Amino acid sequence: EVQLVESGGGLVQPGRSMKLSCAASGFTFNNYDMAWVCQAPKKGLEWVATISYDGSSTYYRDSVKGRFTISRDNAKSTLYLQMDSLRSEDTATYYCARSAPGIPYYFDYWGQGVMVTVSS
Amino acid sequence: DTVLTQSPALAVSPGERVTISCRASESVSTLMHWYQQKPGQQPTLLIYLASNLESGVPARFSGSGSGTDFTLTIDPVEADDTATYYCQQSWNDPLTFGSGTKLEIK
Numbered sequence: 001e002v003q004l005v006e007s008g009g010g011l012v013q014p015g016r017s018m019k020l021s022c023a024a025s026g027f028t029f030n031n032y033d034m035a036w037v038c039q040a041p042k043k044g045l046e047w048v049a050t051i052s053y054d055g056s057s058t059y060y061r062d063s064v065k066g067r068f069t070i071s072r073d074n075a076k077s078t079l080y081l082q083m084d085s086l087r088s089e090d091t092a093t094y095y096c097a098r099s100a101p102g103i104p105y106y107f108d109y110w111g112q113g114v115m116v117t118v119s120s
Numbered sequence: 121d122t123v124l125t126q127s128p129a130l131a132v133s134p135g136e137r138v139t140i141s142c143r144a145s146e147s148v149s150t151l152m153h154w155y156q157q158k159p160g161q162q163p164t165l166l167i168y169l170a171s172n173l174e175s176g177v178p179a180r181f182s183g184s185g186s187g188t189d190f191t192l193t194i195d196p197v198e199a200d201d202t203a204t205y206y207c208q209q210s211w212n213d214p215l216t217f218g219s220g221t222k223l224e225i226k
Contacts, residue, residue, distance in 0.1 A: 045155075045163065045206055047215040061214050095162055104169060105210035106153035110162040 002026040004096045004111035011117045012086055022079040022096030022111055029077035030054065033099035035107065036070060036081045038092035046092075049081065050099065064090075086118045122146055124207050124218035131224040137195040140221045142207035144188045151211040152190045154183055157220075158203045166205075167192060199225050 008020040020036070036048040049070040050059045058070050069082040079096055093115050097107035123145040132138045142152065150170040155163040165174045167183035170190060182193045194201055202225050207218040 044219045045157075045208070045217040047217070050215075059213075100165075100168065104151055104153075105215060106165065106168045106208060107155075107163075108165050108168075108174065110164065112162050 002098065002109045004098065004109060006094065006096050006111045006114035009094065009114035009116045011119065013120050014086060014088060014118055016086055017082070017084045018086060018116060019083070020081040020094055020096075020114060020116070022081075024077045024079065024096075024098075027098070029072075030074040032101065033105075034070075034072060034079045035097045035099055036079075037095045037097050037107065037110075038090075039095070039113070040089075040092045043092075048094070050105070051079070083116070086116075088118050090116065091118045092116060121214060122148060122209055122212040122216050124209060124216055126205075126207060126218040126221045128219070129222040129224065131226055132197050133226045134199055135196045137193065138197050138223065140192040140194075140205050140223070142185075142190045142192070142218050144190070144209055146212065147187045148209040148211035150186050151209055152183075152185065153208045153210065154181075154192045155206045155208065156201075156203045157206065163206065194223075197223075197225060201225060 003025045005023045012018045035050040051070045067085045071080045093113040095113045096111040098109040100108040125143045152170045154167040157163040171183045204220040204222045206220045
């Protein structure tokens with residue numbers, strides 16, 4: 001059974017950093033691109049970043065470029081999101097998602113999400 | 121960015137047929153996908169590549185469309201289908217989602 005379990009969220013002050021983790025199991029992690037998708041309170045879904053199966057390529061939405069870093073440790077089957085210079089508008093639930101195989105870039109499995117609140 | 125427009129909400133009775141639309145601001149070919157998000161839960165994949173039913177999803181769900189106009193159909197609707205439904209395109213960068221259609225079962 002595919003499982004994605006996020007951790008590392010909580011309350012953080014504006015301008016500070018936070019690192020999210022996503023532990024994957026039930027599939028061959030290093031065969032899949034992975035992504036982070038966020039959802040602000042009572043709002044819709046927003047793609048944040050994607051990393052290729054081997055970590056060689058990363059992609060970000062414009063609003064997080066230069067502030068967020070997606071990475072992975074295939075030996076540990078774990079995905080990360082390092083979030084620096086956090087802003088109040090980054091407040092959201094962050095979901096780890098598996099990208100379906102191949103080019104189409106849709107998400108066939110999602111974690112339960114972790115809440116990040118940026119506030120003083 | 122490609123904007124995906126969905127109607128905000130719909131209300132239907134059990135046993136009825138419901139169509140949820142998603143209109144893209146530019147062509148996305150058939151790289152449109154649909155998700156269901158129940159209150160307090162993570163999204164789950166329903167339909168990929170416009171019309172392909174994800175494994176394990178009931179055949180009551182179907183998708184159609186290409187280019188800029190897409191539809192998710194649920195027939196017949198059941199009480200458990202209460203959720204918000206999102207479309208997502210992956211033809212243009214960046215990946216974008218619609219704002220969601222909240223489905224209420226009367």
